[in-house]
Amino acid sequence: MLFTQIEFFLLFGLVLLACALLRSHAALKWVLLIASLYFYAYWDVRFVGLMLACITVNYTAARYLDHREDDRSRKWIAGVAIGLSLLGLGVFKYHGFFLENVQAAVDGWGMRVPALDLVLPVGISFFTFQALSYTLDVYRRDIPATHSWRDVALYISFFPQLVAGPIVRAAEFMPQLDQRPRLSWERAGSGTRQFVRGLFKKAFIADQLAGFVDFTFSQYTEFSGLTLFVALVAYTVQIYCDFSGYSDMAIGTARFLGYDFSENFRHPYLSRSITEFWRRWHISLSTWLRDYLYIPLGGNRKGRRRTCLNLLLTMLLGGLWHGAAWTFVIWGAWHGAWLAGYRFWATKCSREPMGASASRFNWLLTMTVVMLGWLLFRASSLEQFWGMLVRMVSAAEGITWIPWMTLCCIGLVVGRHLLLLSPRWERAFGLEPGRAWTAFALTVMAGVAWLFAPEQFHPFIYFQF
Amino acid sequence: MVHLVWREDLQKFIPEPGSHVRWHREGWALTRFGADGMAGRTEVDTRALSVLLWGDSFVEALQVSDDKKMAAVATQIFTRNGYEVQVLGVGGSGQSVADYLLAMPAYARRFSDIQAQVILVSNLRDLLPDQPTQERARFFSQPTFRIEPDPKAGPGRVSSPRNKRVDALRLSILRKARRKAAGSLGNLRLAPGPVPRPIDEPASMHVGDDFRYIARRLKAASDKPMVLLYCPEVPRFEQGVLVFDDLDAALAERCATAFAREGIRMVNLAEPFAAAFREDRTLARGFANSYPTKGHLNPAGHRLVARALYDALTSPSDALHTD
The missing domain is CATH 1.10.390 (Neutral Protease; domain 2)
Structure with a gap:
């Protein structure tokens, strides 16, 4: 289920209603857990079992860890839990990569390695890391192991962060489950603000850019160096808006429901060093x-x-x-x-x-490193990475296609970053709470994101991880 | 939005005369509709020498401005070369060859001096029976080949007073919002996944006598010289590289043979499109706000079609006789 789907808003409305009406904290946590499992099952019900197994392994390991004092057995227990969790990740995510490389190694001998046809479960890397975080925090005695399987399950599967993060730490989230979350207008307003910002970044900017980026990257041999450079800039903006947009929506949703997640992005493209x-x-x-x-x-x-x-x-x-x-x-x-x-x-x-010019040079160098990294990240092969790089550097001839909407989306993000550099402009146009401008801007952003999002389906980039 | 009104003498729905459309989904252009509902042609001399250019949205061409539409460009080429002839684009989005065929007699009555009929198709399946169509006429294969109005089909763009009011107030965004909301609710799914993938059923394809049948019917509908212009998706991207062959090349061959037997010449624009790209990287399809090689013809594509139309009608076999 995507945050941009109407089904999500229905689910969220029901959960919110339960939060407002249920008096029992335990019952509320059960409702949140069931909603989270439904959220995951909406994509593929078959993989709910895998997540539940991961939860149970780490819950059981943590319970054992809590009762053991000797280091040797604690290491063993943590090791087994980590090994089993990573085994699931390894089988589903890395089997293809492993078999492909084995095949390449034995190709010379004419051997065929059988291929496995396994679907990559959505968000497996995220929930595995969260599960490991719980076991490791208990192992390091940062937090005590909880007696409640439900609480561990809710921590790992909590629907706002389940499939694409942020990776919430057990030490940060588990204590929040001990108290009943408080709903308030202030939290609702702040959560909505963050959600709408994320929605705009994902549904409008990232999805608009996705069509251009996908098309040019998949046909890079035919496009001019200039078009490929714009495509790389567009991808740099797309991946930021896609992922930080999802994080914003996740954080906003959780805040609305009374839970706090830490920020996952702090304007990374303003960095002046790697x-x-x-x-x-x-x-x-x-x-x-x-x-x-x-x-x-x-x-x-x-x-x-x-x-x-x-x-x-x-x-x-x-x-x-x-x-x-x-x-x-x-x-x-x-x-x-x-x-x-x-x-x-x-x-x-x-x-x-640093002086101003040194600062600017460092920013430029950092962005060059980051963007070359994104070229590697987006390329489907090293051959494509190298081919695109050569075409860009040599200003190769080819089809020049630069949609104005792509430039608009890039311009919006650049403009937003420039605002951040000027405190005066940021005060004037920032989305601070309690201002008529903020309400107006958020309404426009939500409307634009809903009405003008491209028709094609663009799942979140980080869903694949 | 194009509002359609019924024209008794033409026996068809036409865009409301005097209306205009601003198009920005693919390309960016303003199209005005004249008295006969022709896109880009506000004034038409019904007694002048005319070439009727039949087609669907490729001829209506809301994506390009009026002076760059193929009919206007072709008229300019004829004028430049000393031919006093107007090319009239009788195109409408969603129309098919069956629609042109049924409308031809009415247009022959309205325009007294038609010199030639040119039919533009971008997809050869439009010439085959049992294809889905939005407009009024359909080509059926069962029980025998026939072309007739389909009572179930009909234009979806007929103006309603409410739609007109919405457009007059420039509130068409409300219509978009309503469509979007209806679409979201219509696709609502509450059951857990995975969602079964629909299996693509191959569309009914009767390739054989059907080309000859429709060519015969076209020939019977008008005694004027007739040319079929075929605009394939060439060049196109395939597995990351540009290729210059037409996916429907074999179908085009059979179509050309069948139409030639009935005395209709087919002009395949695959080669001119490919040559234009090889020469100076000109693509016939695609705009800055759509995908290169895909979708409707861009101004360059319209120029290439106009040139091909002129060449076809001035070649020795189909030469126009305007004196």
Whole structure:
């Protein structure tokens, strides 16, 4: 089920009604859990069992972890839970990638590796990471294991963040389940504001750009270098609006229902270094990787070389988390290498504030790195990545096709970012609560998103991860 | 929105004379409709030498401005070359060859000096029986080939006072909102997934005598020289690259043979379209706000069709005799 579907609004209305009418907190949590399972089953009822299995494994492991004191058995229990959770992820998400590479390796001997025809369950990477977060938080004694299977199930499957994040941490969400969520006009207003912002970003901007991006990327050999460059810029805007739009809708929905999620994006395209970019982009994933992978690997505590290696390894796995293809692995390595390089460079540089021109240069360099990364991320193969890059750099001839609507959408996002750079303009046009302008702008944004969204179906990009 | 009104003498619905349409979904253009409901032609001399250009939305061409529509461009080419002849685009969105066929006698009465009838098709299936059509006439194959008005079919764009009021107040956005809401509610699904995929049933295709039948009927409907202009989707994208062959090339071959037997020449624009791209990357289809190679003809496509029409009608076999 998508946040832009009428069925979602019906479900949300019913859940809201239950929140307002039910007196029992336990009953309310059951309603939220059933709604969440329905939300997932709406896509494919067959995979609800997989999610429930993942929930049960991690709930049981956490219960055992809570009762054990010796490190050895605690490690074993956590290891088994993590292994089983990752097994599900591995089988469904990476089997094709694995078999493809095995096939490539044994091709020379004339051997055929049998192919498996498995559907990738929507949001499997997200709910697996959330489940792991619960087990690891209990293992590290950050939170106690809960006795309620329902609460663990609700934490992992809570419908606003179920299929495309943000990856909510157990330590952040589980305590919220101990108290009855409070509905208020203030929360409703704030939630609606964020939801509409997300809806506009996703349904209007990202979906408008999707048609242009999909068409040019899939036929890149026929388009001019200029068109391909605009397509890359459009994809840079599309992926931001698509994913941050979904996050905004998720956060807004949860806030409306009385739950708080942390922000997942903080205007990442204003970053002036790749490190800053990862502090602003998909924050829930980067902090997850930092806390559960980078720091356990040693973080920056074991010398400069080891820090660089840890960064590289963390980002490689981060890349693989995004998709089962070499382009994603290389994308992760690309970011890891730049993060390591930046860290190395930053230790050598003085900590004096940057001048305006240095700041602009750093922004340009960061955006170049990010956009080249997006080219890798979007390309279906390394051959396509290289082909597009060569065509862009050599200003290759071909069909020049730049729809004005694409330019408008890019312009809107650029304009929004420029507003953020000017406090005066931001005060005048920002969507602050309690202003007539805000109500007007949100109404227009919701209307435009609903009426002028493209007819073609464009699922959220991150649904595939 | 185009509002249609019934014209007794032409025996068909035509766009309301004097109305206009601003089109921005594909291309960006203003189209005005004249006394005879012809797109882009506000004044028509019914006694002048005329070439009637029949077609669907490709001839109506709401996507391009009036002076760039193929009929207007063809008229300019004729004038430049010394022919005092007007090309009149009798096109309407959703119409089929069956509609043109039934309307031809009425137009022959209205326009006293018709020199030739040109039929433009963008999809050869429009010449085959049992195809879905939005307009009034249909080509049936059962029990025998026949062309007749279909009581169930009819134009969906007939003006209602309410629609006119909405348009006059420039509130057509309300109609869009209503359509969108109705569409969302109509597609409401509450059952869990997965959603079974519909199986594509192949459309009924009778390729054989049907081309000859419709060619015979067209020939019987008018004694003027007749030309069939075929605008295939060439070039087109296939698996990421541009290809220059027509998917319906075999069908086009059979159609050309069948029509030639009845004395109707078919002009296939596959080669001119491909040549235009090879020469200076001109694509016949697609606009800045739609996909390249897809959809309706753009101004360049209209120019190519107009040129082909002129060449066809001035070639030795079909030469116009205007003196």
